[in-house]
Amino acid sequence: MCGIVGFFGPDDVVHDIVFGLTALQHRGQDAAGIATFDTNFHLHKGQGLIPDAFKPKHLKKLTGNIGIGHVRYTTQGSNEIDLAQPFTTSYPFGLAMVHNGNVINFRQVATRLHDKYHVLPKTSNDLELIMYTFASELRIKDLDHLSVVDIFDAVETTQELVKGAYATITMIAGHGLLAFNDPLGIRPLVLGRRDTPAGPIYAFASESTCFDYLGFEFIKNIGPGQAVFIDKNFEVHYKNKYAAPKNFCVFEYIYFAREDSTIHGRLVARERVRLGKLLARKVIDAGIRPDMVIDVPSSGYFAASGLAEAMGVPYRRGLVKNNHMGRSFIVSSQAGREDIVKKKLNPIRAFVEGKKIAVVDDSIVRGTTSRRIVSILREAGAAEVYFISSAPPIVSPCIYGIDMAMSTELIAANYTEDEICQFIGADRVIYQDLSDLEELFAEDKGHGGGCFACFSGKYPTGDVSKYLRHVQEERLSQRHEKKRDKIPSVSPKAPAPTEH
Numbered sequence: 001m002c003g004i005v006g007f008f009g010p011d012d013v014v015h016d017i018v019f020g021l022t023a024l025q026h027r028g029q030d031a032a033g034i035a036t037f038d039t040n041f042h043l044h045k046g047q048g049l050i051p052d053a054f055k056p057k058h059l060k061k062l063t064g065n066i067g068i069g070h071v072r073y074t075t076q077g078s079n080e081i082d083l084a085q086p087f088t089t090s091y092p093f094g095l096a097m098v099h100n101g102n103v104i105n106f107r108q109v110a111t112r113l114h115d116k117y118h119v120l121p122k123t124s125n126d127l128e129l130i131m132y133t134f135a136s137e138l139r140i141k142d143l144d145h146l147s148v149v150d151i152f153d154a155v156e157t158t159q160e161l162v163k164g165a166y167a168t169i170t171m172i173a174g175h176g177l178l179a180f181n182d183p184l185g186i187r188p189l190v191l192g193r194r195d196t197p198a199g200p201i202y203a204f205a206s207e208s209t210c211f212d213y214l215g216f217e218f219i220k221n222i223g224p225g226q227a228v229f230i231d232k233n234f235e236v237h238y239k240n241k242y243a244a245p246k247n248f249c250v251f252e253y254i255y256f257a258r259e260d261s262t263i264h265g266r267l268v269a270r271e272r273v274r275l276g277k278l279l280a281r282k283v284i285d286a287g288i289r290p291d292m293v294i295d296v297p298s299s300g301y302f303a304a305s306g307l308a309e310a311m312g313v314p315y316r317r318g319l320v321k322n323n324h325m326g327r328s329f330i331v332s333s334q335a336g337r338e339d340i341v342k343k344k345l346n347p348i349r350a351f352v353e354g355k356k357i358a359v360v361d362d363s364i365v366r367g368t369t370s371r372r373i374v375s376i377l378r379e380a381g382a383a384e385v386y387f388i389s390s391a392p393p394i395v396s397p398c399i400y401g402i403d404m405a406m407s408t409e410l411i412a413a414n415y416t417e418d419e420i421c422q423f424i425g426a427d428r429v430i431y432q433d434l435s436d437l438e439e440l441f442a443e444d445k446g447h448g449g450g451c452f453a454c455f456s457g458k459y460p461t462g463d464v465s466k467y468l469r470h471v472q473e474e475r476l477s478q479r480h481e482k483k484r485d486k487i488p489s490v491s492p493k494a495p496a497p498t499e500h
């Protein structure tokens with residue numbers, strides 16, 4: 001999971017990019033990068049949160065009325081700054097690209113790039129495969145008279161060749177700003193516009209919450225296989241070759257996206273309340289009558305409030321979060337995750353002591369965070385603790401850009417509900433039913449369904465068993481601190497942005 005933005009307007013865009021990325025900080029906290037273009041590319045990347053990665057001296061040099069930005073959460077490879085985005089190339093002319101997602105047929109794509117165009121990416125970041133595939137397809141066009149049709153043709157071929165999940169934004173030097181999605185539309189991407197006295201400014205972003213902050217009007221979601229190009233005269237061109245039903249990631253609604261974002265017409269906060277209400281029936285059927293519903297802050301809040309409302313039980317904030325710690329889900333090591341849970345959650349003893357508590361979290365991944373939360377509540381004197389998961393059991397790893405865990409680490413893939421309950425030390429564990437979740441999103445008739453693969457094991461891109469084996473082996477090898485098997489490095493033409 002990463003966050004991406006792109007802006008194109010009459011004046012410098014760097015401050016819009018910084019504010020946009022700050023609104024998407026929940027999508028990645030490992031590193032951040034911005035590329036802008038005036039007559040040259042200007043690029044800066046830094047580790048950590050936006051205020052750490054960008055100082056005024058960097059922003060001053062990121063000039064230009066077109067630019068893209070990225071916040072990184074490491075799913076592939078190490079946390080080296082070289083792997084942070086944007087990536088730039090001068091092949092066949094100036095391009096800079098960011099993406100959110102994961103390519104699952106990287107070996108085929110890399111082999112084709114090599115055999116057909118003698119191009120090989122320099123790093124293990126799969127963005128390079130998308131960028132060089134797109135660039136190679138552009139290179140065979142008439143570059144002196146590059147048209148919108150040429151650009152969309154290159155997008156279409158890229159979408160046919162590159163499998164997986166990817167929402168991308170590309171600056172094409174001297175031509176405009178392009179965004180396109182994978183054919184299944186797994187990851188989110190939206191288009192917005194703000195009018196200024198000097199003319200319109202267009203923006204692409206992972207989530208609509210950026211637009212609220214920046215006073216942009218929401219225009220549309222970029223759907224499955226769609227491409228949108230803003231040309232140098234600020235004309236907007238749309239292309240939608242794939243009218244396939246979308247397979248949008250339902251986990252965005254459960255956990256990843258910010259609650260104030262609207263994705264495909266659904267407000268994330270409202271969907272979380274509905275998930276909580278759906279859980280009420282299961283909790284009642286299980287004979288559970290809590291004195292109080294609390295949430296695991298902050299992604300459990302809306303589901304907890306929905307559950308409490310549907311059950312007629314008081315909701316209280318029973319755990320207080322230190323907001324200056326990172327999200328435990330996106331901290332790479334287990335030790336790091338457990339340490340953060342311990343430090344960031346403090347129980348309100350006066351509320352939980354002697355009470356039967358239903359604690360709602362977005363999901364249970366490895367079970368170790370849930371166990372720690374149950375233990376915190378017991379230490380604060382809770383009489384009983386029922387652990388309620390807004391998501392169904394996670395039984396398969398995500399291969400579309402979310403680094404959840406390997407199958408062997410997913411507790412629901414290896415243990416029964418009773419065993420999980422015992423492991424986390426709760427009195428009961430209640431999961432969302434997958435069928436309820438599917439039904440909730442099946443209502444979305446006009447837009448198709450969603451990707452439920454981590455709950456069902458059915459991957460929308462077809463048979464991925466080979467890829468899953470590869471991921472498992474790679475992660476095991478990373479664990480053993482072996483060097484990752486990098487794609488051989490012969491770069492086409494070295495990218496030559498100005499580094500700040």
Ligand code: SF4
Nearest residue numbers: 249251398451453454
């Ligand atoms: S596998 Fe799960 S997390 Fe990954 S895209 Fe599908 S629903 Fe989202």
